[in-house]
Amino acid sequence: xxxxxxxxxxxxxxxxxxxxxxxxxxxxxxxxxxxxxxxxxxxxxxxxxxxxxxxxxxxxxxxxxxxxxxxxxxxxxxxxxxxxxxxxxxxxxxxxxxxxxxxxxxxxxxxxxxxxxxxxxxxxxxxxxxxxxxxxxxxxxxxxxxxxxxxxxxxxxxxxxxxxxxxxxxxxxxxxxxxxxxxxxxxxxxxxxxxxxxxxxxxxxxxxxxxxxxxxxxxxxxxxxxxxxxxxxxxxxxxxxxxxxxxxxxxxxxxxxxx
DNA sequence: ATGGTAGACATTCTA
Numbered sequence: 001x002x003x004x005x006x007x008x009x010x011x012x013x014x015x016x017x018x019x020x021x022x023x024x025x026x027x028x029x030x031x032x033x034x035x036x037x038x039x040x041x042x043x044x045x046x047x048x049x050x051x052x053x054x055x056x057x058x059x060x061x062x063x064x065x066x067x068x069x070x071x072x073x074x075x076x077x078x079x080x081x082x083x084x085x086x087x088x089x090x091x092x093x094x095x096x097x098x099x100x101x102x103x104x105x106x107x108x109x110x111x112x113x114x115x116x117x118x119x120x121x122x123x124x125x126x127x128x129x130x131x132x133x134x135x136x137x138x139x140x141x142x143x144x145x146x147x148x149x150x151x152x153x154x155x156x157x158x159x160x161x162x163x164x165x166x167x168x169x170x171x172x173x174x175x176x177x178x179x180x181x182x183x184x185x186x187x188x189x190x191x192x193x194x195x196x197x198x199x200x201x202x203x204x205x206x207x208x209x210x211x212x213x214x215x216x217x218x219x220x221x222x223x224x225x226x227x228x229x230x231x232x233x234x235x236x237x238x239x240x241x242x243x244x245x246x247x248x249x250x251x252x253x254x255x256x257x258x259x
Numbered sequence: 260a261t262g263g264t265a266g267a268c269a270t271t272c273t274a
Binding site: 009010012013034036037060061062111113119151205206207208210246249 | 262263264265266267268272273274
């Protein structure tokens with residue numbers, strides 16, 4: 001089976017690109033972030049027409065996440081129970097695979113804006129809550145995949161110009177430590193299970209011709225629990241949609257699982 | 260040091 005994640009930066013603007021991408025890349029599950037629409041505006045009919053079920057949680061203007069799935073989904077949990085948050089940033093679902101049920105979580109981690117912003121401690125608190133949520137989910141679901149826009153570049157090799165970015169938001173040590181603490185629950189960064197091209201990124205700023213210069217960061221990740229890590233045979237970033245007219249600023253990431 | 264682009268919405272905020 002194949003699972004993927006894509007921050008589409010408005011599902012309204014990117015609906016046709018999403019459907020085109022699914023037609024060319026018929027993955028079993030696609031996690032979406034930054035829907036930027038309320039649930040009543042979610043394009044469920046078009047997605048079902050394309051052969052997918054969907055679980056989603058949205059809000060006006062910002063945030064919003066979804067899981068699109070070939071198989072029906074069940075046990076849908078929106079956000080993190082016990083963490084009081086007005087932002088719609090997380091959705092967890094269960095789907096069936098030949099090897100048994102798989103828990104798929106779509107995450108849109110806070111950006112943080114800058115180290116001196118009030119959004120920065122919110123980001124770290126959100127990460128701490130996510131760690132607790134995923135720890136609890138792992139107790140119940142040994143086959144777990146956490147996919148999304150983590151808004152953290154784990155390592156300097158995930159940054160086009162580490163000297164320029166040193167200490168900045170998305171790269172700062174406390175953010176990297178928060179992501180490591182999550183991974184230390186026993187998850188693996190699927191992308192780094194395999195040899196990858198140098199300077200592989202998943203996000204490029206719209207400004208300053210960043211994509212053309214490959215001035216990007218790798219901030220979109222697929223994290224796998226041990227049984228899924230063992231089943232993972234490939235992981236890649238698909239840069240093609242970033243070349244589209246009116247592209248998202250993020251590229252999809254795809255993992256192949258031998259299940 | 261500043262602002263560059265894009266999306267949603269309202270003339271600014273977020274990324």
